[in-house]
Amino acid sequence: MTRRYWETQTNIVVPWHSPLFSSSISSLSFLLFHRYSSEIIMTVNIGSESGSTNWVFIGGGNMAAALIKGCEKKNFVEKHNIAVSVQTGKSAEKWRKQGYDNVFTNTLEMLETYPTAIYIICVKPQVFDEVVSSWPVNSRPKFIISVMAGVPLKTLSEKLPFVSGNTTIVRLMPNVASSIGFSASTMCYEKNDKIENQEVFVECARKFAECVGTVELIPERCFNPAMAIGGSSPAWTFMYIESLADGAVAQGLGRAEAKRLAAQAVVGAAQMLLDSESGFNIESQHFGLLKDKVCSPGGTTIEGVRTLEKNGFRSAVLEAVVATSKKADDMAKSLSK
Ligand SMILES: NC(=O)C1=CN([C@@H]2O[C@H](COP(=O)(O)OP(=O)(O)OC[C@H]3O[C@@H](n4cnc5c(N)ncnc54)[C@H](OP(=O)(O)O)[C@@H]3O)[C@@H](O)[C@H]2O)C=CC1
Ligand SMILES: O=C(O)[C@@H]1CCC=N1
Incomplete structure (x- = not known):
């Protein structure tokens, strides 16, 4: 049987049937241990036996489709490692047509078919109660x-009635760019020393998230504002890029060129913030430094800045983040009733 290894720098491989492993989760095939000085950091291999x-x-x-696509691209999982449930026959057919059998x-x-597995809840929050009853x-x-x-x-x-003190639950907030490995995800969980090897599960979630992009472990109290940026903002960025293109089209540029230029300009600007090769340090420097480099005195860009400020651009974006985060707070409150 072929075994697929997610990480290859193993020092110790613990077979899935070892007591340590079975105390964690029997559906993961084995654990890998990396040694850094005297510390042992556990990483989970989810690569699965075929x-x-x-x-x-x-x-x-x-979201499920984006996550699965991203993980498959990195050879983290294969189609037969996946099971998926949907509501309608039409969706089920779509999955089957793409080569998934366990739909x-x-x-x-x-x-009931998969009593030990990693369960990923990917339904709308409004459907959660229905999932609980299933x-x-x-x-x-x-x-x-x-x-x-x-x-x-x-x-x-509280709502999943069969969750015991022995269950690790991780909240993960990926985004739609998971499908191409560019998600900006966040995750949180509640540390519970009573759960044996809980760090194994958390590491497993982290590996899963890293497969589809970057991931930051944050406290749950920060989850909703982080969700607004990491999860929701791609929608607004698409709107922003669309508006850029519309503006250029209004001034006579062809639609296709305008769309490509606008998207690439956003990628380049974001990359300058993230890539220290640009000379910019995201930890310590203000974004205005880069903005100022683009605005020549008496030039064209500053006229755009002036117009955006006049029309409340920054305030509109900031308020969108606050509103999104608050909406999640409200949803949490109404669900707990
Ligand atoms: N979209 C995004 O960018 C992001 C979404 N999320 C979160 O992901 C979750 C899903 O969002 P998204 O994928 O966009 O929503 P979709 O509406 O695209 O998908 C929801 C899925 O749930 C299925 N479904 C509905 N009821 C049930 C049920 N009782 N049992 C099993 N499956 C069911 C639907 O089936 P059918 O296809 O048959 O209708 C559908 O496949 C949400 O909670 C959202 O907050 C998080 C980050 C980003
Ligand atoms: O709109 C939503 O509720 C989900 C969460 C983050 C992105 N989409």
């Missing part, structure tokens, strides 16, 4: 990842 289905997605819409329109049936009564999940906006860890553990 054939095992251990990534179980509840909900197979935009369900009945979440209960899927969860969870088999005898289920004892050890590891759940939720990508739902506005559903706090407390609500997740």
